[in-house]
Amino acid sequence: xxxxxxxxxxxxxxxxxxxxxxxxxxxxxxxxxxxxxxxxxxxxxxxxxxxxxxxxxxxxxxxxxxxxxxxxxxxxxxxxxxxxxxxxxxxxxxxxxxxxxxxxxxxxxxxxxxxxxxxxxxxxxxxxxxxxxxxxxxxxxxxxxxxxxxxxxxxxxxxxxxxxxxxxxxxxxxxxxxxxxxxxxxxxxxxxxxxxxxxxxxxxxxxxxxxxxxxxxxxxxxxxxxxxxx
Ligand code: CTP
Ligand code: MG
Numbered sequence: 507x508x509x510x511x512x513x514x515x516x517x518x519x520x521x522x523x524x525x526x527x528x529x530x531x532x533x534x535x536x537x538x539x540x541x542x543x544x545x546x547x548x549x550x551x552x553x554x555x556x557x558x559x560x561x562x563x564x565x566x567x568x569x570x571x572x573x574x575x576x577x578x579x580x581x582x583x584x585x586x587x588x589x590x591x592x593x594x595x596x597x598x599x600x601x602x603x604x605x606x607x608x609x610x611x612x613x614x615x616x617x618x619x620x621x622x623x624x625x626x627x628x629x630x631x632x633x634x635x636x637x638x639x640x641x642x643x644x645x646x647x648x649x650x651x652x653x654x655x656x657x658x659x660x661x662x663x664x665x666x667x668x669x670x671x672x673x674x675x676x677x678x679x680x681x682x683x684x685x686x687x688x689x690x691x692x693x694x695x696x697x698x699x700x701x702x703x704x705x706x707x708x709x710x711x712x713x714x715x716x717x718x719x720x721x722x723x724x725x726x727x728x729x730x731x732x733x734x735x736x
Pocket of ligand 2: 519580
């Protein structure tokens with residue numbers, strides 16, 4: 507069957523932690539985060555929709571790319587994107603993760619077609635430790651954390667994007683979350699909390715989210731290597 511795929515790109519954040527204005531419009535090696543995210547879906551998605559901040563709602567976009575107004579939170583921006591999407595399948599990808607390969611997009615599509623929901627997830631590389639509970643903790647004073655419980659690194663993943671879903675499934679999960687006052691920083695979590703399966707697709711360290719000034723420095727340097735290989 508030939509199901510239509512909508513790529514949905516939340517790009518309406520204000521980039522507070524980075525401090526360079528709306529983050530999606532920040533350029534790396536002459537190309538914005540938004541342009542990079544969009545170009546990863548050209549030729550794969552039947553429809554591309556971006557959520558933009560109000561200040562940039564009228565900005566120029568590549569031919570055929572649709573736009574919606576973003577919301578106050580990422581979750582609201584995604585809701586607006588989902589309401590505008592027409593594909594039976596949606597892929598949701600943060601503009602803040604500019605280094606996305608076609609292979610990752612394909613692997614996400616394949617996994618979600620079997621399970622109904624899938625997210626890219628990076629297996630942990632470092633030893634992972636849950637900090638000790640601090641008995642004396644009180645407001646305004648938090649002593650340095652100490653080593654608590656060692657986690658099984660082979661079973662821990664850092665969740666990235668893209669995440670893919672059957673549209674009706676993720677729309678329902680968002681409506682439930684809104685009704686119940688649940689907020690989340692990603693979409694797969696809203697599906698998982700309903701007890702529904704979410705496939706984990708092997709992620710890539712290059713899919714890191716540009717969040718703080720240090721990430722930007724790394725991304726700017728890496729963009730030159732990335733663009734050289736393209
Ligand atoms: N996002 C969005 N609408 C919002 C908030 C965030 O579409 N109201 C998008 C961002 O543009 C980004 C992704 O969600 O592509 C992940 O969010 P984050 O990294 O937190 O970006 P910002 O919210 O812009 O950054 P900050 O939290 O530092 O302000
Ligand atoms: Mg944010």
